[in-house]
Amino acid sequence: MPELPEVETIRRGLDNQIAGLRIKSVQVKKARLVKGSVKKFIAVLTGNVFLKFNRRGKLLIAALKSGQFLLIHLKMTGQLIYQHGRQLIAGGHSFVGMDWRLPNRHTHIIFSFRNGSRLFFNDLRQFGYMKIVSKIELEKELKKFGIEPLTAGFSLKNFVEIFANKKTSAKALLMNQKFIAGLGNIYADEVCFYAKVKPSRRVPSLTEGEIKKLYQGCRVILAKAVKARGTTFSDYVDADGRQGGFIKFLKVYGRKGEKCRRCRRGVIVKIKQGGRGTHFCPQCQQ
DNA sequence: AAGTAGACTTGTTTCC
DNA sequence: CCTTAACAAGTCTACT
Structure with a gap:
């Protein structure tokens, strides 16, 4: 679930809540979730201090006092939930009916x-x-990461260069972390809608104007989504315990069968592209 | 080299 | 209604 706006929201929450805290102990209930030696993982973290939380694309990077770093990737369904007294401060994937008593059966590291x-x-x-x-x-x-949106390096010039000599589809390129870091399935669909470009359009067929629109779409949509603290499905809450507010701004994602909110003529369709659910308006996206 | 299908995993949803 | 197959927001690997 978490794409750039959600991971950024979680990062801010963690940085506010636990930067500076010393780790008393670490419990690994499922070794699968730790890459490398679990023994070393526990040894490094026990007694260590979280100094700062950073982010690159969808990857969280916690700087440790020892000089090492803890990398955290939530992939599709990861959650980080911070519990302090009776206060629950969470971030990440959530689903209807999840068990908010912690730890629950999906808790793998504490x-x-x-x-x-x-x-x-x-x-x-x-x-x-x-x-x-x-x-x-x-x-x-x-x-391994490409250009980071919402930074000064994310210029139109750099963006246009990424599109040169590519043969893939517009959506696949937007989602490729090697070139642009942070866009996932939801926001790639939204950016294509913003630019009036069908997600399946081949990159060589895109006009200069369309590439510029895709660029603007990345900036506008990601900035707005971060401001809204990400997109909430079901009962997801962000790192400050609040719901992400971007869901009401989604124009195509999850709106299959609805009338297009822009042209009011087309009906949003959902197709499968590259194994992913892909949403667009057949009327106003070319 | 670039592009894409398949695999990883478990729970929910959708369709018959 | 029950059963089952398809599906889910990410990325790595292996293949063409």
Whole structure:
């Protein structure tokens, strides 16, 4: 679930809540969720301090006092829930009927802090992971990511360059983390709608104007989604315990069968593209 | 090299 | 209504 706006929202919440806290203990209930040696993972984290939470694309990066880093990827269904006393502060995937008593059956890793608070890493599908890396390894990881939207480096010129000599579809390119970091299935569909471009359009067929619109779409939609604290499905809550408000701004995602909110003529269709549900208006997207 | 299908996993939804 | 197959917001691997 979490794409750039949701991960950024979680990052801010964690940075507010647990940056500066010393880790009293770490419990790994499912080794699958830890990449590398679990023994080392526990040894490094126990007694360590979370200094700062950063983000690259959809990857969370916690700087540790020891000089190492904890990488956290939530993939589709990961959640980070911080519990302090009776207060629950959560972020990530959620679903109707989930068990808010913690830990629950999807809790795989638990961090305990000295003040009695705890951070739970839950993941229904167990695709997510945590991993300890050195500074050098971190830099190697970060090289895999393309341009970061919502930063100064995200210029039209750089964006246009990405589209040169590509043969794939507009949506596949937008979602490729190697070129643009942070867009996933929801926001890629929304950006294509904004630009009036069918997600399946081949990149070589795109006009200059359409590429510019796609660029603007990335900026406008991601900025707005971050401001709304991400997109909420069912009872997802963000890292400050509030619901993400972007769902009401979605124009095509999850709106199959609805009349197009822009042209008022087309009906939103959902097709399968690259194995993903893809939504667009056949009337106003070319 | 670039592009894409398949795999990973578990719970829910949808269709017959 | 029950059963079953399809489907789900991400990314890595392996293949063409």
